[in-house]
Amino acid sequence: MNRRDETRAAMLAEIKRAARRLLVSGGVAAIGLRAVAREVNLTAPALYRYFPSHEALITELIADLYDELTTALMELGCESEGDLGAQLYLLANGLRDWALAQPAEFALLFGTTIPNPDAEGHDDTPGHQAAMRFGALFKELVAQIWHEKPFPYPADDVLGTKLVAQLSDEAAHFHGMPPGAIYLGLTYWTRLYGLICMEVFGQLHWVLPDAAAYFEAQLYEIGLAMGLDCPAPE
Amino acid sequence: MNRRDETRAAMLAEIKRAARRLLVSGGVAAIGLRAVAREVNLTAPALYRYFPSHEALITELIADLYDELTTALMELGCESEGDLGAQLYLLANGLRDWALAQPAEFALLFGTTIPNPDAEGHDDTPGHQAAMRFGALFKELVAQIWHEKPFPYPADDVLGTKLVAQLSDEAAHFHGMPPGAIYLGLTYWTRLYGLICMEVFGQLHWVLPDAAAYFEAQLYEIGLAMGLDCPAPE
DNA sequence: GTATTGAGTGAACAGCGTTCACTGTTAACA
DNA sequence: TGTTAACAGTGAACGCTGTTCACTCAATAC
Numbered sequence: 001m002n003r004r005d006e007t008r009a010a011m012l013a014e015i016k017r018a019a020r021r022l023l024v025s026g027g028v029a030a031i032g033l034r035a036v037a038r039e040v041n042l043t044a045p046a047l048y049r050y051f052p053s054h055e056a057l058i059t060e061l062i063a064d065l066y067d068e069l070t071t072a073l074m075e076l077g078c079e080s081e082g083d084l085g086a087q088l089y090l091l092a093n094g095l096r097d098w099a100l101a102q103p104a105e106f107a108l109l110f111g112t113t114i115p116n117p118d119a120e121g122h123d124d125t126p127g128h129q130a131a132m133r134f135g136a137l138f139k140e141l142v143a144q145i146w147h148e149k150p151f152p153y154p155a156d157d158v159l160g161t162k163l164v165a166q167l168s169d170e171a172a173h174f175h176g177m178p179p180g181a182i183y184l185g186l187t188y189w190t191r192l193y194g195l196i197c198m199e200v201f202g203q204l205h206w207v208l209p210d211a212a213a214y215f216e217a218q219l220y221e222i223g224l225a226m227g228l229d230c231p232a233p234e
Numbered sequence: 235m236n237r238r239d240e241t242r243a244a245m246l247a248e249i250k251r252a253a254r255r256l257l258v259s260g261g262v263a264a265i266g267l268r269a270v271a272r273e274v275n276l277t278a279p280a281l282y283r284y285f286p287s288h289e290a291l292i293t294e295l296i297a298d299l300y301d302e303l304t305t306a307l308m309e310l311g312c313e314s315e316g317d318l319g320a321q322l323y324l325l326a327n328g329l330r331d332w333a334l335a336q337p338a339e340f341a342l343l344f345g346t347t348i349p350n351p352d353a354e355g356h357d358d359t360p361g362h363q364a365a366m367r368f369g370a371l372f373k374e375l376v377a378q379i380w381h382e383k384p385f386p387y388p389a390d391d392v393l394g395t396k397l398v399a400q401l402s403d404e405a406a407h408f409h410g411m412p413p414g415a416i417y418l419g420l421t422y423w424t425r426l427y428g429l430i431c432m433e434v435f436g437q438l439h440w441v442l443p444d445a446a447a448y449f450e451a452q453l454y455e456i457g458l459a460m461g462l463d464c465p466a467p468e
Numbered sequence: 469g470t471a472t473t474g475a476g477t478g479a480a481c482a483g484c485g486t487t488c489a490c491t492g493t494t495a496a497c498a
Numbered sequence: 499t500g501t502t503a504a505c506a507g508t509g510a511a512c513g514c515t516g517t518t519c520a521c522t523c524a525a526t527a528c
Contacts, residue, residue, distance in 0.1 A: 004494060004495070044486085111435060160468050204424075206365065214397055238474075267516060288515095
């Protein structure tokens with residue numbers, strides 16, 4: 001490790017930190033090339049020594065945020081001391097808190113149209129891989145919950161043959177859970193995502209002034225369906 | 235109505251049409267001031283005779299899209315000939331089809347952070363009002379379904395007192411439905427929104443290659459909870 | 469018939485992402 | 499140790515963006 005390599009790595013980290021600071025304070029639009037350069041006392045063209053383009057900088061930033069969020073949620077889950085239901089509850093609430101605290105970052109990760117990786121040029125970008133790692137965290141937790149205490153799940157015939165086929169293909173990632181159980185786990189994630197999206201994007205306060213109570217009730221309802229004894233709303 | 239006013243109105247409409255064309259073809263970023271001007275054979279500064287700023291143009295475009303979507307879904311609902319359950323089903327599927335066909339427009343309407351209107355400077359922008367009209371369409375339909383055939387709903391104590399209070403405040407917009415029933419109707423909307431968001435933003439194909447089957451199963455499930463006899467997935 | 473309003477233009481400004489020729493400095497190799 | 503090559507960084511420039519301003523020309527109003 002040369003001294004040049006060291007300064008380079010340090011500079012790279014500092015650039016990303018600056019970009020992140022700008023993202024939090026002023027949204028994606030604030031991450032201008034010149035703005036970032038100004039923040040680290042450099043000129044704009046100098047950044048091209050570290051990133052091939054402005055878009056690449058943001059892509060790397062996304063990957064970093066994904067990993068950061070993943071580890072943060074994992075650490076949060078460790079507080080539950082083996083209680084898997086509580087862990088899922090903490091994960092859901094942790095994700096919501098994070099999203100509400102940094103809506104710009106949430107929108108960047110979860111509110112941007114991601115090109116389908118299966119479509120021909122399936123890009124193995126670091127962003128995609130980081131997103132997969134994040135998804136794996138959730139899949140793993142659901143699978144553990146299932147194997148610890150299986151919950152009742154919808155029969156195949158109410159799901160439809162097409163969906164059952166797709167869910168069966170996913171069984172490997174869920175430690176061999178039956179399609180209906182995977183469906184229920186997926187429903188948890190879908191509803192959680194939808195709730196947070198609605199709140200962050202302000203789509204909820206035209207009917208509910210305080211979404212927190214609604215969020216808790218929803219979490220309780222879907223947690224109950226998965227056989228978890230989550231805290232009931234007061 | 236002067237001849238000058240006529241040409242002005244015509245020009246205004248043509249500008250919006252051009253902006254919309256650019257939105258569909260290339261996303262929000264494509265709606266450049268000069269690009270729009272080029273499309274209507276004008277120079278960029280000329281557009282300032284019609285819109286105070288670039289942002290205002292996009293805001294008006296959003297309002298137009300909301301209204302357009304609202305009427306389109308209402309017309310779609312009329313095909314159901316009085317069957318309210320079918321109408322809700324058509325609305326849900328219509329919204330999804332529209333979102334998938336024009337993801338850029340969907341992201342603009344539903345995937346952008348909207349400032350809380352209750353917060354101090356409560357803006358009565360045309361965009362907000364249009365969004366309210368869109369929301370009213372859904373509320374109205376849910377209320378009609380309820381009054382035609384009430385469905386079982388969660389008791390107040392599983393929702394929590396805070397949520398029940400908020401839902402009670404909303405009862406007027408739902409023709410006096412009980413809190414639990416409003417909760418169920420709201421759940422329908424929340425889940426629908428979440429599902430479409432996930433699909434449009436590409437957050438679903440890391441686990442399900444074809445979201446259509448999943449969407450149908452979810453719609454069936456929540457429709458069942460509201461006492462509707464929606465078509466079961468095959 | 470004259471004054472006024474309005475639409476539209478072209479030039480200009482600051483800022484954007486990006487490229488290029490150009491400096492120094494640092495590492496690698498003889 | 500001296501030479502060479504790679505590297506970090508700069509300043510100028512290009513074409514683009516939203517926006518402003520002075521200006522022209524036609525249509526309306528009195």
